[in-house]
Amino acid sequence: MTEKKLVKESLTTMTEMVFPNHTNGLNNLMGGWLMYWMDIVAAIAAQRHASAIVVTASVDNISFSEPIKVGDVVTLRAQVTRAFNTSMEVYIEAWTENIPNRRKLATNKAFFTFVALDKDGKPTAVPEAVPETDGEKALFDGALRRRQLRLILAGRMTPNDANELKAIFDIKE
Secondary structure, eight states: OOOEEEGGGGOEEEEEEOOGGGBOTTSBBOHHHHHHHHHHHHHHHHHHHHTSEEEEEEEOOOOOOSOOBTTOEEEEEEEEEEEOSSEEEEEEEEEEEETTTTEEEEEEEEEEEEEEEOTTSOBOOOOEEEOOSHHHHHHHHHHHHHHHHHHHHTTSSOGGGOHHHHHHHTOOO
16 A cells, blocks of 8 residues: 555535435434435545445444434535555544524434455555544544454454454453
């Protein structure tokens, strides 16, 4: 991974309006629609970073802190936090806005992982992600721990091999 790209180069913002066909019986946005929009905005951010086609490899916990109502505008913001060999972690934030009432609330945050593919559909190397701001650096610093946890949960790494997590829990060998 010799090529480098600034984290801000992957920044992607997407805006959607919530229509009745997006809602449940309470006139709240159905969670599946939000996850769909999150996947799209995150994939675009990952493609911008990798300059390649990407596929979703994993989705971390998505918490729903505020209902999103019919007629609200949803804004999603995504950017790569860190790149590994062929994969990238992408952080997504979502807000709901009721424009007539001038009400804007943060509703969701999540981390998605994408793998870059070459023209034959095989994983391909991605550029290093270079953080600049304090926020970008904090997300970058935590990405390796989040990655190790994902790999343990997926059965692709043993807890004994998760060096970053051992440091958090002060585990001695």
